[in-house]
Amino acid sequence: MARPDRNQRLAANIIEIAAVSKVYDTTSRGRHVALSEISLDVAQGQFVSILGPSGCGKSTLLYIVGGFIEATGGSVRVGGAPVTGPGPDRGPVFQEFALFPWKTVLGNVMYGPLQQGLSKGEAQARARELLELVHLKSFEGFYPKELSGGMKQRVALARTLAYQPKILLMDEPFGALDALTRKHLQNELLEIWERDRKTVMFVTHSVEEAVFLSDRVFVMSTSPGRIRKVFDVALPRPRVRAELLVDRRYQEMVVAIERLMDEQERELG
Amino acid sequence: MARLQSVPGVSALIACLALLLIWDALARAFAVSGLPPPWDALRQLPSLLSDPETLINILASLRRMAIGFFAALACAVPIGLMMGRSATVAALFNPLFMVIYPVPKAALMPLIMLWIGIGDMAKVLVIFLGVSLPVVYHAFQGARAVEEKMLWSAAAMGLSARARLLRVVLPAALPEIMVGARTGVVLALITMVTSEMIARQTGVGNIFFTALDMAQYDTVYAMIIVIGVLGFACDWGFEAVRRVAVAWAEPSHQIAVGSA
Numbered sequence: 432m433a434r435p436d437r438n439q440r441l442a443a444n445i446i447e448i449a450a451v452s453k454v455y456d457t458t459s460r461g462r463h464v465a466l467s468e469i470s471l472d473v474a475q476g477q478f479v480s481i482l483g484p485s486g487c488g489k490s491t492l493l494y495i496v497g498g499f500i501e502a503t504g505g506s507v508r509v510g511g512a513p514v515t516g517p518g519p520d521r522g523p524v525f526q527e528f529a530l531f532p533w534k535t536v537l538g539n540v541m542y543g544p545l546q547q548g549l550s551k552g553e554a555q556a557r558a559r560e561l562l563e564l565v566h567l568k569s570f571e572g573f574y575p576k577e578l579s580g581g582m583k584q585r586v587a588l589a590r591t592l593a594y595q596p597k598i599l600l601m602d603e604p605f606g607a608l609d610a611l612t613r614k615h616l617q618n619e620l621l622e623i624w625e626r627d628r629k630t631v632m633f634v635t636h637s638v639e640e641a642v643f644l645s646d647r648v649f650v651m652s653t654s655p656g657r658i659r660k661v662f663d664v665a666l667p668r669p670r671v672r673a674e675l676l677v678d679r680r681y682q683e684m685v686v687a688i689e690r691l692m693d694e695q696e697r698e699l700g
Numbered sequence: 701m702a703r704l705q706s707v708p709g710v711s712a713l714i715a716c717l718a719l720l721l722i723w724d725a726l727a728r729a730f731a732v733s734g735l736p737p738p739w740d741a742l743r744q745l746p747s748l749l750s751d752p753e754t755l756i757n758i759l760a761s762l763r764r765m766a767i768g769f770f771a772a773l774a775c776a777v778p779i780g781l782m783m784g785r786s787a788t789v790a791a792l793f794n795p796l797f798m799v800i801y802p803v804p805k806a807a808l809m810p811l812i813m814l815w816i817g818i819g820d821m822a823k824v825l826v827i828f829l830g831v832s833l834p835v836v837y838h839a840f841q842g843a844r845a846v847e848e849k850m851l852w853s854a855a856a857m858g859l860s861a862r863a864r865l866l867r868v869v870l871p872a873a874l875p876e877i878m879v880g881a882r883t884g885v886v887l888a889l890i891t892m893v894t895s896e897m898i899a900r901q902t903g904v905g906n907i908f909f910t911a912l913d914m915a916q917y918d919t920v921y922a923m924i925i926v927i928g929v930l931g932f933a934c935d936w937g938f939e940a941v942r943r944v945a946v947a948w949a950e951p952s953h954q955i956a957v958g959s960a
Contacts, residue, residue, distance in 0.1 A: 494852075497852070497856065498855075499852045499855070516855070517852065517855035517856045518856065518858070519856060519857060519858050521856060522856055523849075523852060523853060523856050525849040525852075525853070527847060527849050529847055529849035529850040529852070529853045530850075531850065531868070531871070531872075532872070532948055532949065532950070533871040533872070533874070533946075533948045533949075534948075542854075542857060543857040546857045546858050546859065547857075547858070574948045575948075576948065576949070576950050590853075591853075591856075594857055596856075
């Protein structure tokens with residue numbers, strides 16, 4: 432019975448990262464090991480966070496899954512197939528927003544659907560639907576430079592959701608926003624996620640953010656970047672921030688992760 | 701100054717008047733035949749501009765300038781963009797441009813005339829060379845500065861490398877390309893006049909230098925005014941186009957244009 436069980440597990444894991452390494456050979460500073468033998472699996476429909484201090488290679492890992500950069504060792508499989516480059520099954524959302532500044536809000540969100548061969552009318556309809564979802568319906572004619580950071584990131588999220596990726600790859604998406612906007616967007620992200628429970632890989636350095644959003648939290652340590660510990664967040668959904676803050680399980684997990692990260696810092700110190 | 705700038709054109713008018721006054725003062729002070737007072741030059745303008753010969757010459761000049769300018773854009777923009785996105789292409793072209801850059805393009809006129817004669821083609825080619833370099837340079841800078849994450853976002857949507865160059869790098873670099881093109885407009889005018897100085901057949905430069913040879917200084921200065929106005933009009937026209945084309949850009953590019 433071991434065989435079917437294993438197959439079942441493989442089918443359920445949409446992202447399989449096996450012994451992935453990333454080594455930079457620089458002429459000036461020699462060999463730098465950014466990632467060392469990272470292995471982790473993400474189940475279909477799971478929200479996972481990669482948590483770690485800056486420089487631990489957590490974004491690098493996300494970029495490798497996205498196919499934007501190549502690993503120097505190991506393998507990454509998405510939906511069973513090895514990753515050879517970027518593809519519309521994995522939609523990135525970056526801290527820098529990376530919107531197309533020459534396109535309006537609507538034009539940005541329509542870009543992916545048009546690329547997929549939808550007619551202009553269909554793309555427009557889908558884009559408008561998503562803009563409504565991120566509460567930016569009345570801003571469709573604006574250019575990115577006319578928007579605040581929070582609005583830009585909402586547009587970026589809508590733009591990525593518009594081409595219906597199976598996996599969202601979020602690279603510190605709320606890192607450039609103020610605390611209040613950040614909270615709003617975390618809530619909105621969870622609301623959107625609850626609708627269809629896409630697989631999400633979320634990179635952050637905020638412990639609260641990781642625990643609040645995720646099903647699992649992978650804590651990374653730095654130089655070389657590796658997975659230090661995995662936390663399963665067994666908190667009920669849908670999550671409400673005010674309720675979580677007084678929930679013992681939430682508090683204990685945040686404290687446990689904080690301790691682990693402090694420990695790490697001391698080791699390096 | 702704020703009130704002065706609130707009425708469009710007033711500051712330019714004041715600057716022109718001041719220039720005429722200084723010119724007038726200098727002409728009176730030195731009283732040489734090579735520097736007639738501004739009034740004498742201005743008086744030449746109506747007769748000069750009502751002469752169909754002059755208009756034909758100006759149009760011939762502008763035609764060559766436009767052909768050279770747009771041909772340069774068509775070649776320089778793709779080269780610059782590819783240099784900005786590929787280290788190999790940059791390594792290939794950079795030394796070439798480093799060599800060509802300090803050479804005054806008009807100084808190549810005699811050589812070019814030996815190759816392809818003294819006709820329109822030689823002058824267009826010189827204008828082409830003059831405009832190409834700043835456009836290549838700015839397209840290169842613009843392409844190099846394109847945010848990596850923007851290209852990744854496009855790649856995730858399924859855009860191929862070629863589609864990304866055309867549909868992401870080109871529009872993203874456009875504000876910077878426009879800065880280069882604006883410098884190019886001015887250089888096109890300069891190389892146009894100098895090319896016509898060396899190969900005199902038609903054109904604004906032809907009238908100018910023929911008048912100079914014949915010591916018709918009123919006409920010489922009238923032509924300087926004509927060339928100045930042409931330059932101003934070209935720049936104004938280009939700036940109007942630029943403002944609309946890259947209205948979406950962050951204001952940093954506008955500052956760059958102002959100092960270009």
